[in-house]
Amino acid sequence: MLMTSQDIDPQAVLGFIVRRQQTPETACAYLGTDPSEIRADLEGLDQHWLETVRISASADGRIHGAAVVEWDEELDRSWVHGPWVEEDALRTAGPELLAAVTAQAPVTAHEMYADVAHDGLAWLAQHCGWRAGEANFEYSRTSPPPAGPQASDARAATGADEPTLRELHEREFPGTYATTEQLLDPDGTYSTSVIDGERAPVGYVSWQLQGEAAVYIDFLAVHPGARRKGLGQRLIAAAQEASGRSTVALTVDEHRPDARAFYAALGFTVTAATRPYRLQRPA
Numbered sequence: 582m583l584m585t586s587q588d589i590d591p592q593a594v595l596g597f598i599v600r601r602q603q604t605p606e607t608a609c610a611y612l613g614t615d616p617s618e619i620r621a622d623l624e625g626l627d628q629h630w631l632e633t634v635r636i637s638a639s640a641d642g643r644i645h646g647a648a649v650v651e652w653d654e655e656l657d658r659s660w661v662h663g664p665w666v667e668e669d670a671l672r673t674a675g676p677e678l679l680a681a682v683t684a685q686a687p688v689t690a691h692e693m694y695a696d697v698a699h700d701g702l703a704w705l706a707q708h709c710g711w712r713a714g715e716a717n718f719e720y721s722r723t724s725p726p727p728a729g730p731q732a733s734d735a736r737a738a739t740g741a742d743e744p745t746l747r748e749l750h751e752r753e754f755p756g757t758y759a760t761t762e763q764l765l766d767p768d769g770t771y772s773t774s775v776i777d778g779e780r781a782p783v784g785y786v787s788w789q790l791q792g793e794a795a796v797y798i799d800f801l802a803v804h805p806g807a808r809r810k811g812l813g814q815r816l817i818a819a820a821q822e823a824s825g826r827s828t829v830a831l832t833v834d835e836h837r838p839d840a841r842a843f844y845a846a847l848g849f850t851v852t853a854a855t856r857p858y859r860l861q862r863p864a
């Protein structure tokens with residue numbers, strides 16, 4: 582039976598959601614594990630969660646599923662939070678909840694995100710005709726910044742590096758969110774280092790500071806002819822050295838198995854692995 586927040590104590594629904602958030606196999610990717618943060622995030626949605634939440638419960642009030650939605654009409658897109666559903670109720674309550682929350686959103690494109698380990702959501706998405714997108718892997722490594730006067734042979738990039746950097750950047754990351762000009766802008770948010778080959782740079786790394794302790798690698802690439810010679814490793818060391826940060830974080834898309842092997846070889850661990858699911862309804 583599907584219910585709204587009028588029918589069921591919101592505290593009980595929140596408790597159910599918090600329990601399902603505790604493991605990647607049952608969590609939705611937007612919310613973390615901390616109960617007060619989950620509550621704050623739900624209350625901060627564009628549409629208050631208590632208006633959009635739909636709950637699957639038995640007649641005696643036992644909750645076995647819930648879902649929430651938020652949408653942006655200008656972007657013509659909604660984001661489903663959940664559905665959080667107990668395994669034995671997935672096949673019945675899952676499709677019902679998904680249909681009930683998306684029906685509220687006056688948009689044609691719908692998205693939801695979950696860990697790649699969330700088999701229940703993968704099944705539900707497929708069953709309901711949602712398309713699974715490319716997974717994104719978050720990596721992190723904490724180690725002391727390299728010691729010594731200069732642990733890497735990298736140097737800070739300058740405007741003179743622009744033509745070579747553009748070629749490398751546009752080949753490896755076509756259409757990405759930051760242009761070569763932005764990576765080289767001394768007043769911008771990115772820092773970029775390069776390692777020189779005989780005539781020009783053969784590899785670059787661009788990063789930003791993240792929080793108090795981390796450096797976030799936005800882009801890293803080595804010319805195909807210069808790979809497997811340790812340049813990638815030295816560029817990571819350069820970003821760590823220049824930033825003075827002990828934690829290095831980054832994300833890699835599923836279609837880059839070489840990069841994933843590289844980060845694993847350097848001792849990075851996967852901290853999250855998120856897959857998007859999308860549904861496009863006719864306008």
Ligand SMILES: CC(C)(COP(=O)(O)OP(=O)(O)OC[C@H]1O[C@@H](n2cnc3c(N)ncnc32)[C@H](O)[C@@H]1OP(=O)(O)O)[C@@H](O)C(=O)NCCC(=O)NCCS
Pocket residue numbers: 753799800801802803804807808809810811812813814815831832833837839840842843844846847
């Ligand atoms: C990922 C990339 C930067 C690695 O640069 P690199 O200079 O070749 O890496 P290194 O030589 O420092 O490799 C260090 C170790 O990582 C591992 N590694 C690197 N490339 C690998 C690959 N293609 N397959 C398996 N392991 C690999 C190896 O263990 C290697 O040590 P080894 O050569 O002694 O076996 C490079 O392949 C590249 O530019 N790829 C395209 C762009 C990209 O995917 N960037 C990362 C996106 S976030």
